[in-house]
Amino acid sequence: MEGIEIRGLTKRYKDVTAVDNLNLTVPEGACLALLGVNGAGKTTAIRMLSCLTRPTSGDAYLLGHSIVGDPRGVKSVLAVSPQETAVAPNLTVSENLKLIARICGSSRQEAARQTEETIASFGLEPVRGKRAGKLSGGWQRRLSIAMALIQRPKILFLDEPTLGLDVLARRELWTVIRALRGSVTILLTTHYLEEAVALCDSIAILNHGRLKALGTEEELLARTGAHDFETAFTMLAAEEETA
Amino acid sequence: MRVWIFGQRTAKEILRDPLSLGFGLGFPIILLLLMTMIQRNIPVSLFELAQLTPGITTFGLSFLCLFSATLVAKDRSGSLIARLRATPMTGSDFFLGYLLPLLPIAIGQMAISYAVALLLGLAWTPRILAAIAVQLPMAVCFLSLGLLCGCLLTERQATSICGALLTNLSAWLSGAWFDLKLVGGAFERVAFLLPFANATEAGRMVLSGETTGLAKPLLIICLYGLAAFLAAALAARRLEHLP
Numbered sequence: 001m002e003g004i005e006i007r008g009l010t011k012r013y014k015d016v017t018a019v020d021n022l023n024l025t026v027p028e029g030a031c032l033a034l035l036g037v038n039g040a041g042k043t044t045a046i047r048m049l050s051c052l053t054r055p056t057s058g059d060a061y062l063l064g065h066s067i068v069g070d071p072r073g074v075k076s077v078l079a080v081s082p083q084e085t086a087v088a089p090n091l092t093v094s095e096n097l098k099l100i101a102r103i104c105g106s107s108r109q110e111a112a113r114q115t116e117e118t119i120a121s122f123g124l125e126p127v128r129g130k131r132a133g134k135l136s137g138g139w140q141r142r143l144s145i146a147m148a149l150i151q152r153p154k155i156l157f158l159d160e161p162t163l164g165l166d167v168l169a170r171r172e173l174w175t176v177i178r179a180l181r182g183s184v185t186i187l188l189t190t191h192y193l194e195e196a197v198a199l200c201d202s203i204a205i206l207n208h209g210r211l212k213a214l215g216t217e218e219e220l221l222a223r224t225g226a227h228d229f230e231t232a233f234t235m236l237a238a239e240e241e242t243a
Numbered sequence: 244m245r246v247w248i249f250g251q252r253t254a255k256e257i258l259r260d261p262l263s264l265g266f267g268l269g270f271p272i273i274l275l276l277l278m279t280m281i282q283r284n285i286p287v288s289l290f291e292l293a294q295l296t297p298g299i300t301t302f303g304l305s306f307l308c309l310f311s312a313t314l315v316a317k318d319r320s321g322s323l324i325a326r327l328r329a330t331p332m333t334g335s336d337f338f339l340g341y342l343l344p345l346l347p348i349a350i351g352q353m354a355i356s357y358a359v360a361l362l363l364g365l366a367w368t369p370r371i372l373a374a375i376a377v378q379l380p381m382a383v384c385f386l387s388l389g390l391l392c393g394c395l396l397t398e399r400q401a402t403s404i405c406g407a408l409l410t411n412l413s414a415w416l417s418g419a420w421f422d423l424k425l426v427g428g429a430f431e432r433v434a435f436l437l438p439f440a441n442a443t444e445a446g447r448m449v450l451s452g453e454t455t456g457l458a459k460p461l462l463i464i465c466l467y468g469l470a471a472f473l474a475a476a477l478a479a480r481r482l483e484h485l486p
Contacts (some may be wrong), residue, residue: 047325072331075330075331076331078329079330080325082322086321086322086326091255095252095255103245103327103331124451125374133261144322151330239414
């Protein structure tokens, strides 16, 4: 079974087509980067796949669960780290983590254990007792991602996960994401091209809601004839407008 | 179970917000103290505690309406709801998880108002407990209206409607600090068609032990409470389902 199978996924808002007939497959346990300039349709695609926005047409299957016909099945295998920080401001770091673990079905003891493990792996020990709303933006971001991972999901959507993180925190998160590869199917959007190359098995480039290219770094370099990935990305992302 | 877990979060968000505590508990107490001081300095019986306290409890509940509306609208405007929507949380989990923890807070608010009234000279009677119980449908009504506004409106709109409009309606039409019969006419008729004055009247009747005409105001506040509860439950489906 594929981890993620997207078939003709389309989202229209009045006269704007945010995502246009997207077809894509991500093998189970693989990591796919979804790249594109602002407004390319990355976040809309993630929102549809997370059952947060209903597609205008098309469907997608997450480990066989349809986002249109079986959203509860989708939610049972999925965790999302939204682009914006998503924490409960008046709960402490530890309480935020426990909240998500418990809502996703962990017992009190399991949730306590998962919380301790997550605090350790994300380096949240210094702020564990502090209220999330009082943390700096970087710490809040780190907590927000930790809340997605504490669910032990089979599929993980990371929407710009390292936005606002310093270099050290970004590298720590890379280590965590690398450790998940093989066991968790990951869909990651980012504006940092080196992040996509470093973490993902393959890269999809969106432009005006359409899939412009899909392949490994080497395949995309070969296709464009570019010597570096940034040039390749620029060529592919701008292709449609010059066509 | 998810209702209980999410409900704990709701309670913490409200109780750890100093503004909520200050207004929710402090303001009714200040009003009680102020009115009692005025009563001690005027020759006529205007703000007797047995008449004043049930009105203050009705008015105090309108603040909880504001807090529930603000909390839900704020959650909706941030990414936390997006994260929770991608978990197995259902619309009824959201609805009850917001509503149920606020009920004990409402009871606590009324109990504190009566405790202060006792300190100020209100004679103790077990009927105080019954007076709190008889106003519970009004608490459900206010909290449900708050959830309804929070589910449908933006944070600013919810604050305006619940903060300015509803607290004012409650202040003027509950008969908390003046006898509506003194105004009479259309004002009195309208006031008794709405739940605020009926809640105050029911509280006063029970507190005085004169419960002959209790059925009518009790029925009116129960009907308003039920209507608001059902409307809020329907609106809360938006928290789970897609726009």
